[in-house]
Amino acid sequence: MNAPGQTISPSCSDCPIRHRAVCARCDSEELEQLEAIKYYRSFEAGQTIIWSGDKMDFVGSVVSGIATLTQTMEDGRTQMVGLLLPSDFVGRPGRDGAAYDVVATTDIVMCCFRRKPFEQLMDATPHIAHRLLEMTLDELDAAREWMLVLGRKTAREKIASLLSIIGRRDASLGTNGSSGPMVFDLPLTREAMADYLGLTLETVSRQMSALKKDGVIRLEGKRHVTIPDMGRLMEEAGDDSDGGVFG
Amino acid sequence: MNAPGQTISPSCSDCPIRHRAVCARCDSEELEQLEAIKYYRSFEAGQTIIWSGDKMDFVGSVVSGIATLTQTMEDGRTQMVGLLLPSDFVGRPGRDGAAYDVVATTDIVMCCFRRKPFEQLMDATPHIAHRLLEMTLDELDAAREWMLVLGRKTAREKIASLLSIIGRRDASLGTNGSSGPMVFDLPLTREAMADYLGLTLETVSRQMSALKKDGVIRLEGKRHVTIPDMGRLMEEAGDDSDGGVFG
DNA sequence: CGATGCATTGACCTGTGTCAAGCCCTGTGG
DNA sequence: CCACAGGGCTTGACACAGGTCAATGCATCG
Known part of the structure; x- marks a missing residue:
């Protein structure tokens, strides 16, 4: 636990994941609202970003770098259940506790939002909720494709x-x-x-x-x-x- | 539960899955709009409801009975990627082609909506989109839990x-x-x-x-x-x- | 330099797949 | 009423893919 710290916020309009992340569909006014509550955090390769079971008080997007989502059994067997790439979303609106460990595989930068304000914003701006639905459906497809790989290949x-x-x-x-x-x-x-x-x-x-x-x-x-x-x-x-x- | 085909529509207010399905959060006005475009279909045990790759012109909810979602490789290996129980949602708004085979395991009744009208309704009524997001997130969690089962148990x-x-x-x-x-x-x-x-x-x-x-x-x-x-x-x-x- | 962390390779073992026989129902037709 | 066929299931014998354990290689780092 050393110095994963705040970074200066570049403007959303310059953001490399501007049109792939949760904010992809936002108009400029919505973007301003998001911009008001966002902050950046960076993590070093190997750091655990979130521990399964911990309280999650933020959600966010991967801006650069790679992280993994893993589940672990009591005896130590572990299964990766997701690979988080730039623009992927982390966290689940409407739930406090993290369900998985999130670990930085490379150095990584995340664009974070405190959970409560984000949830309010989601209720207010359908573009965010809509994009999140779309992304979640894609992830579900990916997870199911992976089930075939795990079960039968x-x-x-x-x-x-x-x-x-x-x-x-x-x-x-x-x-x-x-x-x-x-x-x-x-x-x-x-x-x-x-x-x-x-x-x-x-x-x-x-x-x-x-x-x-x-x-x-x-x-x-x-x-x-x-x-x-x-x-x-x-x-x-x-x-x-x-x-x-x-x- | 016999002949596959249309059945008389009971009112949504009597529906057994009223407060678990996509429509769970709808108020009475929204419910009326849904009611206007819904129709029931039943299938016998063993029937394929949807073929992977086929055009999907409807989405819907399982009212009673059980269905499976499966993927098949060219050589015949198959993997079930979902178990559909009463209140579960079938189909993906925003996509034409079905990604999986959907097969009735028992006799089953579905509450269907033509896809286009449903999508419009979804854009208009945030309660539906919101509920669908919630359900999709749950399914994603279930799929990931299953990845651990498949990969490591x-x-x-x-x-x-x-x-x-x-x-x-x-x-x-x-x-x-x-x-x-x-x-x-x-x-x-x-x-x-x-x-x-x-x-x-x-x-x-x-x-x-x-x-x-x-x-x-x-x-x-x-x-x-x-x-x-x-x-x-x-x-x-x-x-x-x-x-x-x-x- | 040794130490450390990742990766490779080998020898062997075991859990699960494969192939095959046969059981238990239920339904059908003589 | 019996015979028999078919589907779902069980059980056994055996093979093999992948796991386990262990030794070694190859960078990088202090």
Whole structure:
């Protein structure tokens, strides 16, 4: 617990997640109201942002960086239940207690709102509630897609699924030219991947090696991944290889 | 509960799911508007209500009966991603295509709304949107809880988890006196249980037998279950045995 | 330099899947 | 009334994917 501290608030209009976050649909007047109650907080990689069961007195959006949502059983088994990327929303209006641990995987900046004022604002401005509904429905779809991965896919397919999801996200953020091989850095350790996939880190490591040996992926160092053929990867993931848009 | 088809509309005020469904928060005027666009449909056990990928021109609520939400891979592996009980909502405003198969497990009655009028109504009446957000957040929590079950629990724990969920639901519908052993009928075949739990039906069967042998449950016939000690069952499920309310 | 944290690899074990036989109902038709 | 077929379920024998335990490699950091 050292210095996760306030940062100066840049204006919402310059915000990198302006049109993807909860505030996406707000008009300029609504934005002012939000701006009045917002504040930034940053956390270092590895810090726990919220402890499951703790009182949640704020909600907010990830501005930059990555965090994970995890559940832990008494004996220590843990399952990641969500991956929070820039623009994703954290917290649940209408509930005090946090249901999951939220942990910063990289250094992270969050745009926070105290919960009560935010809830009032939500009641007053349908644009916020509407956008939140939309985002929640998307997350529900993602969670259900993940249920198929967890329940029915083999270890190799699970790894391929994770890589293709991360790859697609990076593509949608325009990091890559849309043609040619896809290249990105894994934002997760082997252990975090295992927690996401319901595997052990040894199995993750073995399957990464296997995919590499079979030419499905290339690895430089432990984290830097190249995917020469996205279609091939999606076959390995057991998905329809024809890259349907989504949902 | 026989012929699939339209049924006479009873008034919303007599509706058994009046204060749990999307319409829960509507005032009488809003209810009238909903009433104007609603219609009932019934389906027989085993019928597919919606095919994944099909155009969805309606949304609606389960009034009575049980349905499942499932995803299927090309090679036939299937995973249940949701269990729809009375008052649960089906369909996603703002999207044409269904993302999952919806199958009636028992005979079922649904209260349907054509999608477009419903969406308009949703924009006009915040009570509906608000309630839908609340329900979607609950479903998201349930999906995430299920991710832990799928990813990290053993077969025995999975079975115990499923039984305890079904048991708790039945209790919340007041079927049981809140004390004494809990008794209910399984609404699912062994195969459906397997699809829910990410197991094979053989493993489900074996673990049911094991739980029975160990006195955790009692079985009369294949479906009628008695749970003499709920705390014991929850230990078997790997959950905190102190029956905390919920999330 | 050793220490520390992540990752890889190997050897072995076990829980769950697979394949196959057979049981118990219920319903149907001779 | 019996025979029989079919669906749901149970049980057994065996195989294998993935877990467990343990050793080692490879950076980075003080």
